[in-house]
Amino acid sequence: MTESGRKLILSYYVSIDGKSVGPTNGMRGVMESIDDEAQEDEYVRQLWEAGAFLMGRASYDAMKGFWPVAEHPSAAPMNAIPKVVFSRTLDSVEEWGASSIASGDLAEEIARLKAEPGKDLFAIAGDSFQRALIAAGVVDEYRLWVLPAAAGTGTALFPEQDGPLRLR
Structure with missing residues (x-):
């Protein structure tokens, strides 16, 4: 835990060359083919x-129709655990279980969520949202799931990293 209570964990799938996983760079098939x-x-x-799972509006829009009907092992926690959607344009997030909207300043909203009692917060989706979390300096722990293929293209999670990350 951080000094303020809960910590924010960024959980992210990347290719072995450090690129994001997405449908446009051919990595979706690699991710789905993992049989481990x-x-x-x-x-x-x-x-x-x-x-709670934290995500941006685009990720929420993409997942709200998928997880409630999915038969994947991840579906149970994805549906049961509350979601916090960071958006300044959404009016409601009623379509997917216990979801709420955070529309204020990103760092202030994260500080508020960290100060609440409970389990740690997981940022689980969206390149732009996760990069905004990194830029704001609010990520306490990275859990990178490295896939056994090079994407070649895609978004780098740490495009402007000017120093080493500390491994644990």
Whole structure:
């Protein structure tokens, strides 16, 4: 935990060359083809550790119709755990379980959520949202899931990293 209470964990799939996973760079097929039950079990176990999933509007829009009807092992925690959608344009997020909107300053909203009691917060989707979290300096821990393929194209999670990250 951080001094302010809960910590913010950024959980992110990347290719071995550090690019984001998405439908436009061919990595979606690689991600879906992983047949490592132990890795999948670990990912689902970690999802259950979350007190809330944080995401931007675009990710919420993409996932709200998928997870409620999905039969994937990740569906249970994705549907059961509250979601906080960061958006200045949405009026409601009623379509997907216990979801709420955070529309204020990103760093202030994250500080407020960290100060609340409960399990840690997981940022789970969206290149621009996750890069905004990194730029704001609010990420306490990175959990990178490295896929066994080079994307070649895609968004780098740390495009302007000027120093080493501390590994644990």
